[in-house]
Amino acid sequence: MPEDNRTGLSTPPSFFLVGVPGLESAHVLLAFPFCVAYVLALVGNGTVFLVICVERRLHQPMYLLLAMLSLVDVGLSSSTTPKMLAIFWLSAHDMAFHACLAQMFFIHAFTALESGLLLLMAFDRYVAVREPLRYSAILTNLTIAKMGVAILSRALALLIPLVLLAVRLPFCRTWVVIHTYCEHMAVVKLACGDTTLNSTYGLVVVVMVIGFDVVFIAVSYVLILGTVFQLPSWDARQKALGTCSSHLCIILLFYIPAVFSFLTHRFGHGVAPYIHILLANLYLFIPPALNPIVYGWRTKPIRQKILHALHCCKG
Numbered sequence: 080m081p082e083d084n085r086t087g088l089s090t091p092p093s094f095f096l097v098g099v100p101g102l103e104s105a106h107v108l109l110a111f112p113f114c115v116a117y118v119l120a121l122v123g124n125g126t127v128f129l130v131i132c133v134e135r136r137l138h139q140p141m142y143l144l145l146a147m148l149s150l151v152d153v154g155l156s157s158s159t160t161p162k163m164l165a166i167f168w169l170s171a172h173d174m175a176f177h178a179c180l181a182q183m184f185f186i187h188a189f190t191a192l193e194s195g196l197l198l199l200m201a202f203d204r205y206v207a208v209r210e211p212l213r214y215s216a217i218l219t220n221l222t223i224a225k226m227g228v229a230i231l232s233r234a235l236a237l238l239i240p241l242v243l244l245a246v247r248l249p250f251c252r253t254w255v256v257i258h259t260y261c262e263h264m265a266v267v268k269l270a271c272g273d274t275t276l277n278s279t280y281g282l283v284v285v286v287m288v289i290g291f292d293v294v295f296i297a298v299s300y301v302l303i304l305g306t307v308f309q310l311p312s313w314d315a316r317q318k319a320l321g322t323c324s325s326h327l328c329i330i331l332l333f334y335i336p337a338v339f340s341f342l343t344h345r346f347g348h349g350v351a352p353y354i355h356i357l358l359a360n361l362y363l364f365i366p367p368a369l370n371p372i373v374y375g376w377r378t379k380p381i382r383q384k385i386l387h388a389l390h391c392c393k394g
Contacts, residue, residue, distance in 0.1 A: 091254040101353040110167035116368040117160040123371025124149035140218040152367035155189035179261040195230030198292040201299040325377045336362035
């Protein structure tokens with residue numbers, strides 16, 4: 080490990096990523112579940128995306144949103160896993176300054192996109208349950224494309240300034256990042272200048288992305304449940320809730336680890352560092368690995384297409 084106190088430079092040539100502090104001796108073993116999760120994310124999301132692209136009858140709003148989610152999941156896991164595995168297996172701890180900032184941008188941008196897509200999916204389910212007869216008129220493919228551009232624009236507008244604010248900071252205390260990747264606050268804490276603006280803006284981004292999306296997802300589901308419980312038959316209620324079950328699963332998979340990670344980072348000063356780092360990794364690795372299983376397998380047209388392809392391969 081490099082020295083912790085190197086002075087005289089405001090911009091370091093590279094950062095030293097520790098990995099999981101306190102569990103350095105277990106890095107080789109820790110790498111295996113992360114590697115498996117990454118392979119699942121690539122294969123699963125790639126399969127779902129390919130099936131939706133190839134099958135023309137799946138070129139509908141719900142499936143197009145799922146295809147977008149698959150691309151974002153691949154980007155989110157690919158922003159972190161290759162470097163993490165290099166740290167764990169090859170002891171390649173150094174990361175160039177600008178590469179670190181680029182990784183910071185992509186991690187947080189893909190996280191914002193994932194959250195935005197979960198909000199769009201909640202809106203899709205809201206329209207499907209509340210306005211089933213007008214679903215096709217309200218949610219056209221063009222409307223989905225416009226909403227996709229909107230959440231992409233939001234991510235860029237909020238996260239480019241986040242990185243630019245980090246670039247201006249002087250780093251003269253330590254270049255050692257106590258993390259497995261270049262997370263925003265983990266890097267900002269290393270600066271020897273005033274980081275109040277960076278910390279405040281980072282909190283603003285969290286509120287405007289995660290806070291905003293969670294509130295409106297919750298509102299959507301309150302309205303959906305209100306409609307469901309007004310349905311006359313139990314079978315109709317089950318069917319309506321069944322259309323939302325997969326979406327609810329991936330919401331929980333994404334937001335619960337993310338919220339725990341945020342709370343331990345901001346307020347859990349007594350929490351062991353390795354617990355915080357592992358939580359921070361969970362919300363980046365679990366959703367991309369499990370989303371294709373939860374959503375793809377539970378969606379009948381996608382499941383049938385995959386099973387048909389596997390049957391043809393065996394034949």
